[in-house]
Amino acid sequence: MTATSVEPPIKAPSRARRRRDPSNYVVLAALIVLVLVMLIPFVIVVFNALKTPEEYSTNGPLAVPDGIHLQGLKDFWERVAFGEKLLNSVIISGSVAAFAVILSVLNAYALGIGRIKGRLWILVLLLMANTLPQEALVYPLYYLSKQVGLYDTRLSVIIIFTVIQSAFGTYLLSSVLGSFPRALLEAARMDGASTWQVLWRIVVPVTRPTVAVLLVFFFIWTWNEFLIPLVFLTSNENQTVSVALGVLQGQRLMDATMSSASALLGIIPTVIFFLIFQRTLTRGLTAGAIK
Structure with a gap:
């Protein structure tokens, strides 16, 4: 006869465990x-x-x-040509988010995985660039944009914010890619993958949650910017939503209900964008270390 093993009964959780703190x-x-x-x-x-x-x-x-x-919303929409301002903000914010993420990935790939010389000093420089107030950058950038003929164009604001946002993105992604598993990279190179193939087929898919979070943050940060668009976008047809709200309220041409309508119209696009990409943010923020 063979002895049969009897599994001990599963104990029910005690009351102490079932009690909530x-x-x-x-x-x-x-x-x-x-x-x-x-x-x-x-x-x-x-x-x-x-x-x-x-x-x-x-x-x-x-x-x-x-x-x-809805008369206050309608009056404000017609007074500032809000549809045009909304399109300008979407173009500028979307372009900055896309270009800044691409530039951040390329820079971080060179700094985090490529291990170029002077990596530490470059990261320190990028960190210092993130601490500079925009007031210190306005006049040099204003003079430079005048010299190259980009003043009062959306392209000038896109270039400026792409560089500013990519400085933060490069610093963040460099720390992430610094701990990237070397064995995975070596295996890809042994299989004949080129540098670009390693970047786009291995590094970017693995770091997709972090890249997605940067894309959302860059869009929202650029949308809410006021000082640089105010200085560089003087024409009415080039102004963004935040500039249009600030300029019109500064002229005291609106009553209280129209001011609230303008604030509501300025908030709604960012709320919608955040709700659409809420799951992306959740996945990116809860993602652990690279596996």
């Missing part, structure tokens, strides 16, 4: 309060954008609108 509820409550506090300004803007000027002056900014009034 009270601190978890405290953290959850604090997060809920934080979310509500952050949403209050957005809700107020939406309320005031849907009011009429008479309703705003009678009930105040915190009252719930009696109905949905």
Whole structure:
């Protein structure tokens, strides 16, 4: 006769394990309060954008609108030619995001994997470039754009922000690619892969989550920029959304409801973009080390 082994019964989790830590509820409550506090300004803007000027002056900014009034949104859209400004922002932000990511990948590939001479000093220089305020760059860039004939063109802003954003992207990706598994690279080279094939077929697919996060951040950061577009885009047909909002509000040509409508129209595109790429951000931020 052969002895049969009997598996011990699985113990049910004890009550101590099933009990939730009270601190978890405290953290959850604090997060809920934080979310509500952050949403209050957005809700107020939406309320005031849907009011009429008479309703705003009678009930105040915190009252719930009696109905949905879109006249303020329509008036603002027509006054600033918002469709044109929206297209300019999309072109500039999208171009900067794409070009800055490509430039960051190429630079980081040389610094992180290529191990060129002076790598540490180059990274220090890029880190210092990220700390420079834009006010210190405005006049030299303004003079240079005048000399090369790019002033008051969207191309000038695209070039400037591509360089600025790629400095951060290069610094970040260089640290990521510095720990890239060498065995994987050697195996690809032994199979006859060229340098470009190693980059586009091995390095870029592996680092795709980080690259996707940079693409989203570069787009949002460029969309929200104000100082450099204000200085370099003086023509009305070249202005971005942020510049149009700032210039029109500075001229005091809008009432309170139209100001709220302008703020709402300026926020909606970035919110939509963020919601579309929310999963991309989540995957990129939660991705661990390169495997």
